[in-house]
Amino acid sequence: MPSLPTTSQRLTDRKRSAIIEAAIDEFRVAGYETTSMDRIAARAEVSKRTVYNHFPSKEVLFAEILHHLWEAIAGGEELAYRADRPLRDQLLELIAQKFRLLNDDAFVSLARVAIAAGIHSPERALDMVARMSEREEGLTVWIRAAAADGRLKTSDPVFASHQLQGLIKSFAFWPQITLAQPPLDTAAQKQVAESAVDMFLAYYAV
Amino acid sequence: MPSLPTTSQRLTDRKRSAIIEAAIDEFRVAGYETTSMDRIAARAEVSKRTVYNHFPSKEVLFAEILHHLWEAIAGGEELAYRADRPLRDQLLELIAQKFRLLNDDAFVSLARVAIAAGIHSPERALDMVARMSEREEGLTVWIRAAAADGRLKTSDPVFASHQLQGLIKSFAFWPQITLAQPPLDTAAQKQVAESAVDMFLAYYAV
DNA sequence: CATAAACTACACTACGCAGTGTAGATATTT
DNA sequence: AAATATCTACACTGCGTAGTGTAGTTTATG
Structure with missing residues (x-):
């Protein structure tokens, strides 16, 4: 019986959100080059492997971030x-x-x-x-x-x-x-x- | 008897200029992070060791570039x-x-x-x-x-x-x-x- | 010409990073 | 409870890079 709070759905969705959020933070303060996938994983409190299970490469993750931010704009x-x-x-x-x-x-x-x-x-x-x-x-x-x-x-x-x-x-x-x-x-x-x-x-x- | 053309003085000065010039080109198109000392050395047609004989680190070279450009501004x-x-x-x-x-x-x-x-x-x-x-x-x-x-x-x-x-x-x-x-x-x-x-x-x- | 300074090639260390593979733990679904 | 999907820890490859050490060659200088 999972707790199922309103803010979070399936575990995999929460993980995905955490990764995106962490990636935004890292990319925004460090830029593309100096941000590492290990740091993103650590900040998202997620295994590095999980990051790669969601996003096949750093490039793709970065593109996803851009897309995500674009959607979020008022x-x-x-x-x-x-x-x-x-x-x-x-x-x-x-x-x-x-x-x-x-x-x-x-x-x-x-x-x-x-x-x-x-x-x-x-x-x-x-x-x-x-x-x-x-x-x-x-x-x-x-x-x-x-x-x-x-x-x-x-x-x-x-x-x-x-x-x-x-x-x-x-x-x-x-x-x-x-x-x-x-x-x-x-x-x-x-x-x-x-x-x-x-x-x-x-x-x-x- | 060195040729001694008017544009170049001692060998070491020419090498230094070549390094700075190459560094400007590289930094300007690639930025700090993605520019490597090897590429700068290659572009300057100079041994990598020579680069380090003139500039103790990438940071110092970069600062030198900034200073050089600043001086060159009209x-x-x-x-x-x-x-x-x-x-x-x-x-x-x-x-x-x-x-x-x-x-x-x-x-x-x-x-x-x-x-x-x-x-x-x-x-x-x-x-x-x-x-x-x-x-x-x-x-x-x-x-x-x-x-x-x-x-x-x-x-x-x-x-x-x-x-x-x-x-x-x-x-x-x-x-x-x-x-x-x-x-x-x-x-x-x-x-x-x-x-x-x-x-x-x-x-x-x- | 001899001596000192500067340059070169090259090998090498140490490190961080992107990305993968795997075996086992945890969560979700049926 | 069983089956399946997902997550985790961890070890590992391969690569590029900053920076160093060295032995030998080239260039400048007295």
């Missing part, structure tokens, strides 16, 4: 352009959505691991970036719509979107990725978001 | 604020100076190697970032002076400087570092610089 709901609302409010909402992503632990882990692993093998990173870009397309679509509606004066929505995101990421993404800085607190997020939006609109609003 | 001349000239022209000059750095091969190599190596050991990266920040202080100083002169309305020059740099780096730095993208061509540089400066001034100019 999905955005694609805010659509509204002609009847102020641009500022809509942009602030879009930015707030972006911050939810940037504050997501799974996202930061993924980005760190992916960038660290891919910085010297662009082909590996490229697929990641492609999918990240999809996620960033929402803002571009919004800007294009606002421009088509005659409320923004830009002929290059992709460029403009990239600019606005640069204003955010340089505070709330790159320092966290490259220097393991903590995420911005609420006040800082507010300042960064409002200042970015106001600067953006000061230049692009008709 | 030095900026610290453009000072001028009350008698348009803000836009001065800012464009500051940005142009920044682009000279961003287009510097030694700088990109250094940044790639340092970020790749330091992404999971912040203490190592911190000293780098500290020195990079010094190099970025010129812009902050300029903004502070312009604000003191009453021509910019900001109470936080560091923040504003960071914003302007975010507008540049998100096009001309991070893609090159993380995705090994080629540097921006002249036209793109012009667009990025002018658009950034105009947006910045649209918001901060009094």
Whole structure:
């Protein structure tokens, strides 16, 4: 008669989860190269053989981690352009959505691991970036719509979107990725978001 | 009677240079972990023992590389604020100076190697970032002076400087570092610089 | 030319890591 | 309770790597 607590199902599933969790922790602090399967096994409190029973190789385990983190990322709901609302409010909402992503632990882990692993093998990173870009397309679509509606004066929505995101990421993404800085607190997020939006609109609003 | 060409001095100096050059190439494409001393020796066409006669360990060699690249970076001349000239022209000059750095091969190599190596050991990266920040202080100083002169309305020059740099780096730095993208061509540089400066001034100019 | 310094080839140690094989213990299912 | 799936400990292979020791060759210098 197994105890059968609600959080855990079959033993093999718990083991698998423990391995994935341990692998995320190890890969995220040590990178791909310097993380060893023995360390992952030890951290997961699992036999090394069990790791290999679940994942045939380090490569496969790593890919699984990336996939797992990607799935865990909070999905955005694609805010659509509204002609009847102020641009500022809509942009602030879009930015707030972006911050939810940037504050997501799974996202930061993924980005760190992916960038660290891919910085010297662009082909590996490229697929990641492609999918990240999809996620960033929402803002571009919004800007294009606002421009088509005659409320923004830009002929290059992709460029403009990239600019606005640069204003955010340089505070709330790159320092966290490259220097393991903590995420911005609420006040800082507010300042960064409002200042970015106001600067953006000061230049692009008709 | 040695040939004594002008480019090379004593044999030992040439060997040393060859090692450093080979090490830069290897570290830059493969990162710290995956680069081996044997490969460096082979690429430098030098005995492995010679490498160790010059550098006692891989760590020391790596530090030497970082130092070497740092020295090779084109030095900026610290453009000072001028009350008698348009803000836009001065800012464009500051940005142009920044682009000279961003287009510097030694700088990109250094940044790639340092970020790749330091992404999971912040203490190592911190000293780098500290020195990079010094190099970025010129812009902050300029903004502070312009604000003191009453021509910019900001109470936080560091923040504003960071914003302007975010507008540049998100096009001309991070893609090159993380995705090994080629540097921006002249036209793109012009667009990025002018658009950034105009947006910045649209918001901060009094 | 003789002496010292630097370079080379090569063998070697020590170590960590990816991955495998096996025999027995533990858990799950029927 | 029996049969089956899974986990564990552990020993082991094979490989790449950091770093050293040595004996002999090449290069510089007085």
